[in-house]
Amino acid sequence: MDELFDNIIIGSGLTGVHAAQTLVEANKKVLMLDVGYTNKKINESEVSNSFLDLRKNNTAQKDFILGKNLESIHWGDLKVGAQLTPSRQHIIKDVEKYLPIESSSFKPYQSLAAGGLGAAWGAGAYCLSSKELSKMGLNTSEIQDAYNTIEQRIGISGYIDDGSPYCNAALNHILPPVQMDNQSELIYNNYKTNIKSLNRNGIFLGRSNLAALTQDMGERKKLSYREMSFYDDHHASVYRSWMTLEELKKNKVFQYEPLTLVTHFKEFNDHIEVYAISTNSNKNIQFKCKRLILCPGVLGTTKILARSYQCFDRFPIMCNPYSYIPCLSLRRIGLPIEKNKTALSQLFLYHDPENTNVDVSVGAFYSYRSLMLFRLIKESPLGFRTSIALMRYLLSGISVLGLHHSEEGGPEKYLQLTKDNSPSGFKLKAEYIHTQNEIKSIAKRNKAIKSKLSKLGLIGLKTITPESGASIHYAGSLSNSQNEMSINENGQLIRSKNIFIADGSGFKFLPAKGLSLTLMANAHNVAKKIIEIDSK
Amino acid sequence: MTEKVHIYDKEAKKISAYLINENISSDLVDLYAECLIKKLEITKITDSEKTLWSIALMHTLFLDSIDNALRFYNSYSPIRARIYIMACILECQPTYINYFLIEKKTILDLLKLFIEFILYPFKLALGFFLILIFHNNG
Numbered sequence: 169m170d171e172l173f174d175n176i177i178i179g180s181g182l183t184g185v186h187a188a189q190t191l192v193e194a195n196k197k198v199l200m201l202d203v204g205y206t207n208k209k210i211n212e213s214e215v216s217n218s219f220l221d222l223r224k225n226n227t228a229q230k231d232f233i234l235g236k237n238l239e240s241i242h243w244g245d246l247k248v249g250a251q252l253t254p255s256r257q258h259i260i261k262d263v264e265k266y267l268p269i270e271s272s273s274f275k276p277y278q279s280l281a282a283g284g285l286g287a288a289w290g291a292g293a294y295c296l297s298s299k300e301l302s303k304m305g306l307n308t309s310e311i312q313d314a315y316n317t318i319e320q321r322i323g324i325s326g327y328i329d330d331g332s333p334y335c336n337a338a339l340n341h342i343l344p345p346v347q348m349d350n351q352s353e354l355i356y357n358n359y360k361t362n363i364k365s366l367n368r369n370g371i372f373l374g375r376s377n378l379a380a381l382t383q384d385m386g387e388r389k390k391l392s393y394r395e396m397s398f399y400d401d402h403h404a405s406v407y408r409s410w411m412t413l414e415e416l417k418k419n420k421v422f423q424y425e426p427l428t429l430v431t432h433f434k435e436f437n438d439h440i441e442v443y444a445i446s447t448n449s450n451k452n453i454q455f456k457c458k459r460l461i462l463c464p465g466v467l468g469t470t471k472i473l474a475r476s477y478q479c480f481d482r483f484p485i486m487c488n489p490y491s492y493i494p495c496l497s498l499r500r501i502g503l504p505i506e507k508n509k510t511a512l513s514q515l516f517l518y519h520d521p522e523n524t525n526v527d528v529s530v531g532a533f534y535s536y537r538s539l540m541l542f543r544l545i546k547e548s549p550l551g552f553r554t555s556i557a558l559m560r561y562l563l564s565g566i567s568v569l570g571l572h573h574s575e576e577g578g579p580e581k582y583l584q585l586t587k588d589n590s591p592s593g594f595k596l597k598a599e600y601i602h603t604q605n606e607i608k609s610i611a612k613r614n615k616a617i618k619s620k621l622s623k624l625g626l627i628g629l630k631t632i633t634p635e636s637g638a639s640i641h642y643a644g645s646l647s648n649s650q651n652e653m654s655i656n657e658n659g660q661l662i663r664s665k666n667i668f669i670a671d672g673s674g675f676k677f678l679p680a681k682g683l684s685l686t687l688m689a690n691a692h693n694v695a696k697k698i699i700e701i702d703s704k
Numbered sequence: 705m706t707e708k709v710h711i712y713d714k715e716a717k718k719i720s721a722y723l724i725n726e727n728i729s730s731d732l733v734d735l736y737a738e739c740l741i742k743k744l745e746i747t748k749i750t751d752s753e754k755t756l757w758s759i760a761l762m763h764t765l766f767l768d769s770i771d772n773a774l775r776f777y778n779s780y781s782p783i784r785a786r787i788y789i790m791a792c793i794l795e796c797q798p799t800y801i802n803y804f805l806i807e808k809k810t811i812l813d814l815l816k817l818f819i820e821f822i823l824y825p826f827k828l829a830l831g832f833f834l835i836l837i838f839h840n841n842g
Contacts (some may be wrong), residue, residue: 238739504808551768552723
């Protein structure tokens with residue numbers, strides 16, 4: 169393409185679309201390059217009124233639940249994407265082909281989908297504390313302002329309670345909270361009963377802050393408690409980046425180029441040439457722009473930059489240590505299933521023993537039902553018949569607590585570009601090795617949290633720690649400010665005045681709280697800086 | 705497909721009888737056969753397990769026992785993969801929803817579960833015995 173674009177944005181995830189929206193609102197011309205795989209069915213919400221209806225009445229549910237090609241049936245050790253339902257499988261489509269990673273210790277999630285990894289986001293929306301933001305190297309007041317902009321764009325529901333200092337204190341327009349199901353209500357009531365003892369041990373519980381509508385917002389409708397959030401985006405109640413992307417496409421100053429995998433770029437005096445592969449034809453294509461904004465996620469950004477500058481050095485990487493604890497509520501086993509509920513997490517747990525709101529471990533409680541028994545029975549130590557009978561009985565009392573811990577990186581946690589035979593000719597080599605002290609510290613945290621679950625009326629059955637990378641939160645590859653491959657406070661790459669990074673690559677610390685809201689806020693701010701620079 | 709379905713008819717029915725005590729329709733046998741073919745890489749019975757598989761198909765008690773024991777001996781065995789695929793199929797059938805979800809709490813459910821656990825050690829022991837005799841370690 170010979171046309172010279174003002175701004176090219178790479179990637180349509182949470183950061184790409186919000187950077188684009190801010191630029192488009194200022195009437196700036198934007199071209200977005202993206203592979204952008206979609207599953208059209210994901211937006212079709214007529215499958216059933218509710219998950220229970222589907223289970224009871226739909227004779228063709230096998231394709232929906234197991235997948236036409238049995239995509240949901242995984243046998244053997246858990247792999248990346250094993251928990252994705254068939255309608256979300258497009259999120260990891262072609263990743264091994266186009267975004268290969270060589271590693272024995274790091275198994276990250278990457279995506280070429282429209283909306284990126286945000287297409288599988290659990291919708292947890294956390295405002296970070298001032299201390300966390302400043303430790304990440306972000307401007308606290310600017311991000312807190314941006315939280316409100318994003319909140320108004322996407323709609324966030326929440327509640328003012330003990331969890332508020334950890335997730336929604338900076339928000340001004342919170343929608344009413346998502347309705348709790350019986351299991352969550354029981355846990356929440358137990359928390360209130362044992363609040364003093366739990367708080368003394370650094371444990372705080374709050375209702376979730378979610379990018380899920382509890383009131384209609386334009387064409388998006390409020391949550392209808394169908395328990396199918398892992399399967400579809402019914403009425404667009406739960407925010408996904410494709411919704412912003414669809415809105416952007418209606419704008420004349422915005423252009424979207426799908427099936428385009430950017431591999432690298434080259435800077436010239438007055439423009440940048442961006443090189444890509446068409447995933448449709450496998451042909452090489454190129455674009456020209458005055459300014460390039462990278463939003464393909466930390467791994468994508470690192471690969472594109474390293475290749476563009478032929479940099480084969482190690483880049484730092486951070487990823488939250490992640491564990492999950494299946495829990496059982498004895499009072500709820502054997503109870504009949506509930507009809508109307510959401511599959512989204514309704515309670516967040518914070519472990520803040522020092523009461524600093526920085527080194528906080530964060531947990532989200534999920535009920536398991538809509539992921540079906542077949543995923544559970546495989547992990548049971550019993551034969552399948554006994555497992556089915558047992559799990560069926562336990563199902564109403566099962567919760568899964570997903571736990572994230574904060575991360576600061578280290579010398580054995582890195583990404584490095586190497587050459588290979590993949591379509592782009594390069595792949596990332598990665599390692600992610602915790603020190604013995606870190607391993608002990610994470611285990612200690614997990615143990616401290618697990619030991620207090622009884623106060624919430626739960627028995628923590630087992631702590632499972634998947635391989636590094638499973639948390640899906642990555643940051644920090646451009647955080648070394650001693651290096652010219654880092655970014656300044658405007659999100660600008662130090663070695664270039666026309667390359668901007670609007671994802672989490674520049675963050676110097678990775679808090680345990682989900683980054684999504686902060687990523688969107690930061691992308692909005694980077695776009696605002698670009699507008700400011702333009703106006704000077 | 706018809707010939708293949710015919711081959712799989714006995715095992716499909718035996719597995720469903722083991723899992724939910726029900727005899728499934730020919731449509732589900734078709735579906736089971738189709739799924740086995742799609743997942744051939746995990747369901748192809750190895751030479752070392754061929755005899756064991758034949759024994760398992762003789763009686764649901766043997767199938768039950770072998771499944772329990774294989775969970776410890778070879779958790780990802782093709783025999784267990786076949787049972788697992790049938791479990792996945794059955795869970796997606798509205799007809800059998802009551803085997804997977806509780807809509808009404810009954811004492812009978814609890815009693816059945818209790819009996820399952822009482823019998824479990826015996827089935828496990830039988831399963832290991834059968835593996836010892838019929839699993840060919842080459």
